[in-house]
Amino acid sequence: MTTIHAFSDDALGDHDAVTLAQLVRDRQVSPEELAAAAAARAQCVDPELHAVACQLPPRHGTNPNAELFGVPTFIKDNTDVAGLPTTHGSEAFTARPAKKDGAYTTQFLSTGMTLLGKTRMPEFGFNASTEYMTEEPVRNPWHPEYSVGASSGGSAALVAAGVVPIAHANDGGGSIRIPAACAGLVGLKPSRGRHRDGEQVSHLPIHMISEGVLTRSVRDTAAFVAACENHWRNQKLAPIGRVCGPAQRKLRVGMLMDSVTGESVDGPTREAVEQTAALLEAAGHVVEPITLPVTSQFADDFVQYWALLADLAVGTGRLILDRSFDAAKADGLSLGLRAQHRRTLHRTPGALLRLRRVADQYARMFARHEVVLSPVLSHTTPRIGYISPTVDFPDLIDRLRRYVAYTPLNNIAGTPAISLPAGLSPDGLPVGVQLSAAYGDERTLLELAFLLEAERPFTLLSSSETSSRAT
Template sequence: MDNRLTAFIDDALGRLDAVAMAAAVRDGSTTPEELAAAAAARAQAVDPTLHALAYAIHEQPRYAEGKDGALFGVPTYVKDNTDVRGLPSNHGSAAFRAAPARRDGAYTSQLRSTGLTVLGKTRMPEFGFSPTTEFMTEEPTRNPWHTDYSVGASSGGAAALVAAGVVPIAHANDGGGSIRIPAACAGLVGLKPSRDRHVNGEQSRTMPINLISEGVLTRSVRDTAAYLAAIEDYRRNPALPPIGLVQGPARRRLRVGLILDTITGAPTDDQTRAAVLRTAALLEQAGHLVEPIELPVGRQFADDFLQYWALLADLAASTGRFVFDRTFDIAALDGLTLGLRARHRAAPQRTPGALLRLRGTARACARMFDRHELVLSPVLSHITPELGYLSPTLDFEELRERLIGYVGFTPLNNVAGTPAISLPMGMADTGVPIGVQLAAAYGDERTLLETAYELEAAQPFPLLAEAV
């Protein structure tokens, strides 16, 4: 198809995933320098169309300082809301021009401890507020499966590069679906870990409720599993059970709750619904029990999350000169940020109650796992839209309704702090992938990975190199 774009060629990267690349470095079949050069060449070939790169350091990659990391030598990129020494962090915004960071952010240090080679930074929508990587005047980041379509957000640049084959793994973070949404749009594996599983990034430390989990986007379950195991060597939260290296499915059979409809009443489209039901059938064939359950929260949760989302936009706008850069210009913010800010300023008295109710969500969410080890649902309410459908240039009220009708399932896990994973379990008739979500109890990433291995074996995930 002419609207698909792949970077996969016969070079040092080939079609290898990150685990295989690291093994090739260890046995001498290739070197970190060869892998970095191949990734840079691939990026230069496809990024003029994808517009996924924020900053590149292809001539001077940041190689790991030691060779002990499990993913030593594998090339990657960091998202543009996380500091990398010598590069700006512009958070996807045109409202300021950040100076180069003087040091790596706390999470960059943890990521680099795995041995990954950093080649630059990926694009994201302004402050990560949007579920699509689109801008007011700049080119959008495009989906390599169909370049007329959104690649999701806010880790959209990372998703585009991994799906296209530039790198096998890229940094992402998730404050309302920003790992899982681009994974769903781009046919990738995207696991949002439990709150505090990783070192927290600087931006999450000042939030009234920390919604953000750090992680990666990959093309294989074993890459995600290997990364999660590797970061535990740098720092493991003693309050959470260790994950260790998960290498395949478990023998135990699970009770899986099934949710098909959103709490907002937005309908799940037929193609998304069918992908979830096919996944449920695969789980049943493997001996798991799948049964419908009800969400533990109602429409009030959606209203409260929107109020908190608006509060964060208001805070970003109001403190931008102090938090980001003295060049910060509120008038240059995009339509979504300004619309959310105006919404909060129109009714700030709603915020204390919203925060109080949201803080109680973890208890409500925990009840879902009293009788079920996993909960199966869509990632998004409908298939990936064309570029422009969620553009920040739209009238805010129209955009707000479209956003609510699209992001119907992911925010609950951010507020509750529970882990969830997006797996590519379907393909829309438009040629873009469909993601399905599995969620687990707080601290139980292991069960998610074990089940993901099982589903990957039962229905191998699509690879763009094989679809062109």
């Protein structure tokens, strides 16, 4: 199997972000050297990955005492960075350079990281694969014929391939956790309001987007969320603080195999969840099966809301994005969702009403359990083209409903969830599992993630015997 990676014997090596930041503090390497190495790696592999939306001269952090000072990174292309266009992955308009950094960009960069550019995403983040109508798709470094997930697909590809150890991602229906599962990464979707919100949140009838990162190690994710709290913290949420390893307390874990769509999981995914349950039990935690707190109506309501957002995005593109926006050039998924919403507009008020009740229904899962273990997706990542926006809409939406069957519940409930690598499928593709917790309890998720990483060290692309560096 052909893989694509950029790992080499340069300043970055195969280190994670925490190690690189320590090397900078110890003056063993400079931020400039790390940025140059990452830029060279991007130049090496991006002609095959197609993960970079745009690059800029390294924008270095200004606080040498920041947690991740000097670590190179990228920001997803739905977040404003002064001087760079924000395209939202759309071919329907020509974006102008942003006049200033977005609120979340300021918090993200407060961690001290060096910004190198932006990463690609599917149009408006609606798809679960980073594919386009006419442009090249973002490819999975584990196997370039397969999807790397979405909507934070460009970030996932760069982190998995070793260009940078950490990159920005955000999640409105699984967009951190899905690419994490597809690319063998750690992807924490924080609680609603945990970080500064992106500007697009103010336009949403239901706030369902969380900001975060994709990393190759649990400690990088833990270091990042702790560093973000040093800049700004939501006083309504208990602080996460710096999580450094597993906790000693024993937890009650609910194992959830049912999905909101009724779709059965494939063999590799089921095996990954069951093996994870066995690891948790061996560590002294109690694992027992549970059932969903919502019915299949949730899936219908989520798709209705998804369609509403597409209708708003396409219908207001000229007003909100740019006067050059041409609705006819939106992709097949956006246009298909918009058309569906216009046919079913009468269902939207009821769907929104029911979705606003989901947080209370979700909370019932945690009356007895502290954590819920489930798949991230119903099957391993598909080949490029399977959920492309060029697929006929009825087939495309059916495939997406079946595939993305576990992640949206946390977005509507506003609760935290983390995707963790759980090994490889027989085809050599990453498989992820999801841990979910009650609102505001990211700390428990990180503590369990440290445990699983120690008990079953994550298989990373750099250590794969089948890897071959792109030239």
